[in-house]
Amino acid sequence: MTLLTSSLMASALALALAGGVPVPASATDAPELVTATLDQASDLAALPRQQVALKRPPLVHDHDQVASGGPKVVQFTLPIVEQEITIDGEGTKMHAMTFGGSIPGPMMVVHEGDYVEVTLVNLAGNSMPHNIDFHSATGAMGGGDLTVVQPGEQVTLRWKATRPGTFVYHCAPGGPMTPWHVVSGMHGTVMVLPRDGLKDGDGKPLRYDRAFYIGETEFYIPRDADGGFKSYGSHAESLPETLAAMRGLAPSHVVFNGAVGALTGGNALRSKVGETVLFVHSQANRDTRPHLIGGHGDHVWEEGKFNNAPLRDLETWFIRGGSAGAALYTFRQPGMYAYVNHNLIEAVLLGAAAHIMVEGDAWDHDLMTTPSPVGAIAADTDLALPSSD
Template identity: 60%
Template sequence: MIKAVQAVLGLGLLCFAASQSAVAAVDYSKLPRIKQELVAPPNAPKHDQVVTGGPRIVEVRMETQEKLIEVAPGAKVWALTFNGSVPGPLIVLHEGDYLELTLSNPKTSTLAHNVDFHASTGALGGAGLTLVQPGEEVVLRWKAVKPGVFVYHCAPGGTMIPFHVISGMNGAVMVLPRDGLKDNKGKQYKYDKAFYIGEQDFYLPQDGKGGYKSFASPAEGMHEMLETAKGLIPSHVVFNGSVGAITGDNALKAKVGEKVLFIHSQANRPSYPHLIGGHADLYWVGGSFSDVPLTSQETWFVPAGSAVAAAYEFKQPGLYVYLSHNLIEAVLLGAALHMNVEGKWDDDMMIQLKKPASFDAKAAMDH
């Protein structure tokens, strides 16, 4: 098995070297460079929606971090992360740009890590060229040739692939068309805000009393986590790392009239996002910006191992709940977030004509 992986890796390196000589006409030293400062989800890095001119090299740096996190009260897991967050940060490029990634695995790590970019082409999505042992660093450059939103995840090989993914080591890349997004009629569509929701399924082993086990290191809990995962029943399904991570003071914020782009990824299982009290004005099926988006969707679909994008212009103020409409996962396992929208209420859109005696207006808005 090890020899087979080494053979594949060696072939990938040979192919990579051959491709480098084949495209030697590109003078990368003359391409403009942009350093993108990555931020923790649900926020997106600063970016232009429309760009002019030729391709650029977008530089990003990610560090693999192994950290103990609390998924829910009494439930902790050794998260394997990019830049310390579950999911990893959103990266934004434009079609034709080059991503130049520096991936660093600190000496304090206990495992090897790499990155498989679903947006890239060749060498197992870059996984064959980015494997770094603790204390090592690698630099990879790839060209963004497909516009859309895509998953990236760690894929060291064998059982380590599902283990790293279900331990939180995944994120998303958004590749925008150079002239920006288009609506269903081909007109330019500009959003006011973009949020990245990374959905994560965890499989925490339990002891004989029903409590969640804790382990001293990622490797110590790996066997039991994978055995639990074989049942395909997650203990938790959460947005951005833990139950309630995007609620309360951390709830998303917008205003009536603002157009919000939601980028939603699921590296391991399908999901069914739904915005209670709103819709997807535009939904790019499969995350493809090359295709005409669907309109007026009540619930949209995220296939396993992919990311999609949906946009909505908010019409009413108040509390919105964005969740997976597998309601068992949303309510019982944690796949939900809150969004607070400010603005003036429009009675023409909705009005309560008769109140029951038990009605509590504040509770209705806070529900």
């Protein structure tokens, strides 16, 4: 039995204890899932290494849009933080589980052909095991089978970025723990850029002046007998009633970046007229429909895969549950824009909305104007359309 297979067996046991998979009766009953040993991995000693400092969403760490030189090993450290957070203006609290202390977890950017090396740190003060499943990776349940860590442990996973695009990552400890960890905040995105950068459908280069990462999450906060949201003393205490609420498939909140209003008002995103912004939008669990009120999707990779030509001039685009998409827009007018999930019930009543404040010196009246001011009309004015009869 190889060292790597032994690691997989230990991971399978941890998953089984969380309700995910049956435990083998003995070591000899476990399948030989991996036959290569660790020392047969690619020798990457000659490749340059880059240690990246992640940023809290909606910001994205500094990165080149076009790769310089050949592949490299890009290193990230991702701590797991369990913490109580406030998710709305009413003071509703929940016990969150997070990558990096934010919901969503930070976005990681690399280029096709790079090796991604992530050190996952389960802080000693946490209460439960975690792991990470990269939709952008190949093998071992996206890394989930190799990254199960108990509180006070860490593990490093390396995988090759073979497909350009935007991809979700999330915790996947098995059984009902997987959706619970995801809707408690444990999800994020990796963006794998083509080495020569983004292109339109004709192969012409596309660039952006700034990038924003918007991670959409739905929360399921149980209610008490009077209809108020309940609070709990710990993650474990909240679990039974939270699972019951989740089974109803009716979220209490649908939010961008961890809370109602996290990206509105004083927390609004900021840009300028003439700037091109890349919006990366993820939803690890449910479908969503991003829409920029007052703007459009100039170029949209709705499925998030940069090998495919982008769609043009979209009013609303569709992000499938368990995926991330990307859209470019060049702002043409100053003022406030709303970026929403265009299920407007979820945007207005449940919280899935953001604001973008766009600076500019002049309004373009050719694009929009009011030829006459608002004025009163006569009470007997009849402007009804004629019937079709």
